[in-house]
Amino acid sequence: MAVPIIKPLLWATVSRDWREGLRIPAEGGCVVALNHNSHVDPLTAAHLVYDRGRLPRYLAKSGLFTTPVIGPFMRAAGQIPVERESAAAAGAFDAAVEAVRAGECVVVYPEGTITRDPDGWPMRGKSGAARIALRTGCPVVPVGQWGAQALLAPYSGRPHLLPPRKRVTMLVGEPVDLDDLRARVAPGAEPDAEIVVEATERIMRAIVGLVAEIRDEVPPATLFDPRAAGQRAFGNPKRGPQAREEAS
Numbered sequence: 001m002a003v004p005i006i007k008p009l010l011w012a013t014v015s016r017d018w019r020e021g022l023r024i025p026a027e028g029g030c031v032v033a034l035n036h037n038s039h040v041d042p043l044t045a046a047h048l049v050y051d052r053g054r055l056p057r058y059l060a061k062s063g064l065f066t067t068p069v070i071g072p073f074m075r076a077a078g079q080i081p082v083e084r085e086s087a088a089a090a091g092a093f094d095a096a097v098e099a100v101r102a103g104e105c106v107v108v109y110p111e112g113t114i115t116r117d118p119d120g121w122p123m124r125g126k127s128g129a130a131r132i133a134l135r136t137g138c139p140v141v142p143v144g145q146w147g148a149q150a151l152l153a154p155y156s157g158r159p160h161l162l163p164p165r166k167r168v169t170m171l172v173g174e175p176v177d178l179d180d181l182r183a184r185v186a187p188g189a190e191p192d193a194e195i196v197v198e199a200t201e202r203i204m205r206a207i208v209g210l211v212a213e214i215r216d217e218v219p220p221a222t223l224f225d226p227r228a229a230g231q232r233a234f235g236n237p238k239r240g241p242q243a244r245e246e247a248s
Contacts, residue, residue, distance in 0.1 A: 003050065006043055006046070006047075007047065007050075010043060010044065010047055012165070013151060013159075013161055013165055013166065014044060014147075014148075014151065014165055014166055014167075014168050015164075015165040015166065015167040015168070016044075016047070016168060016170075017147075017167060017168065017169040017170070018048055018051065018170050019169065019170065019171045019172065020171060020172040020173070021048060021051060021052050021172055022052070022172075023141060023172040023173065023174060023175075024048075024049060024052040024054065024105070024141055024172055025054075025105075025139060025141070026052065026053060026054075027103065028103055028138075029099070029100035029101055029102065029103050029104060029105075029106075029136060029138045030100070030105050030106070030138050030139050030140075030141055031100065031106050031107075031108055031129050031132055031133055031138055031139070031140045031141065032045070032049060032056070032105060032106070032107045032108070032141050032143060033107075033108050033109075033110050033129045033140055033141070033142050033143065033176075033203050033207060034107070034108075034109055034142075034143040034144075034145055034207065035109070035111065035115065035122040035143075035144060035145060035207050035208075035211055036109040036111050036113065036114050036115060036122075037114060037115050037120050037145075037146070037148060037149045037154060038114065038148035038149045038151065038152045038153070038154060039114070039152055039155075040148045040151050040152040040159070041145055041148035041168075042058060042060075042107075042109075044145065044148055044168050044170065045107060045143070045145065045170070046058075046107075048143070048170050048172075049105055049107065054105040055104070055105065056105055056106075056107045057079060057080060057096075057099050057104050057105065057106050057107065058079045058080065058106075058107045059080050059082050059092055059096055059106065059107070059108050059109075059128060060079050060080065060081060060082060061081070061082055061234075080092050080095045080096055080099070080106075093128065093131065093132065096108075096128070096132050097132055097135050097136055100132060100136045100138045101136055106132065108128055108129040108132070110125035110126055110128065110129050110130075110200065110203060110204060110207070111123045111124070111125055111126070112126045112128075112233065112234060113233070113234045113235065114154045114155060115154070115224070116224060116226050116229070116231060116237055117220070117223075117224035118224075119220075120146075120149060120154075121208065121211065121219055121220055121223070121224065122204060122207055122208050122211060122223060123223055123224045123225065123226065124204070124223045124224065124225045124226075125200050125201075125203060125204040125207075125223075126200070127196050127197070127199075127200045129200070129203055130178075130196055130199035130200040130202075130203055131191070131196060131199075133176075133178055133199065134178065134181065134182060134185060134191045134195065134196065134199060137182060139175035139176075140175060140176045140178065140203055141172060141173065141175055141176075142172075142173040142175075142176055142203060142206035142207045142210060143170055143171065143172050143173065143207070143210065144170075144171045144173070144207055144208075144209070144210025144211035144212075144213065144214055145168065145169065145170045145171070145211070145214075146168070146169050146211060146214045146215055147166060147167050147168035147169055148166075148168050150166040150167075150168075151166040151168070155236040155237075155238065169214045171210045171213060171214050172210075173206050173207075173209070173210050176199075176202050176203050176206050177202070178199050178202065181195050181198060181199050204223065208223070
């Protein structure tokens with residue numbers, strides 16, 4: 001039901017520049033890892049994956065599953081709710097691992113939320129995509145994307161729907177090489193923190209490199225870290241106590 005509704009809307013509002021889509025495996029379990037700069041880019045990412053003949057399963061914040069309109073679609077499509085920063089988040093990880101082992105394509109935003117970087121570059125990544133890949137041995141396919149923020153700015157509720165159509169570029173990279181890290185994990189054991197951190201950094205470096213290629217710009221040497229900047233890890237940084245403190 002979602003495809004005939006969403007695809008025409010995207011055709012009407014987005015000028016697609018999909019590059020190297022064949023790098024997404026046509027079958028078998030995999031993780032597709034992207035940067036996140038708009039509430040719209042999960043739709044364009046789904047379009048990219050669907051055009052490759054895959055049905056995307058997202059790790060998505062649990063609040064989406066309780067909304068009156070989006071929630072039923074999310075549940076019916078088999079998306080995976082994440083209770084961020086809670087003990088229940090382990091259930092989402094287990095569900096993602098099960099989906100990959102069943103041969104599905106799991107889409108992960110390693111940043112965990114829309115970027116707060118002032119120039120829109122990817123932020124420091126979280127470990128979910130790396131841990132899924134290390135547990136399952138599946139390929140991690142990085143995707144850099146740019147342009148969705150022109151259709152809907154970060155943390156905005158006002159889309160820019162008037163012509164011209166907004167150009168969205170999605171560049172798919174080669175799978176991230178994690179084989180040497182997997183070799184350091186004993187069979188049946190969990191990877192140690194050092195391995196997880198290195199795997200996460202490799203995934204983020206790949207994504208940043210793809211975004212830099214799209215933008216034809218030099219990325220920052222250090223990725224933005226919300227906690228180091230005194231921001232909440234998730235949600236709109238302009239709301240809540242932090243925003244009131246900044247206003248005062």
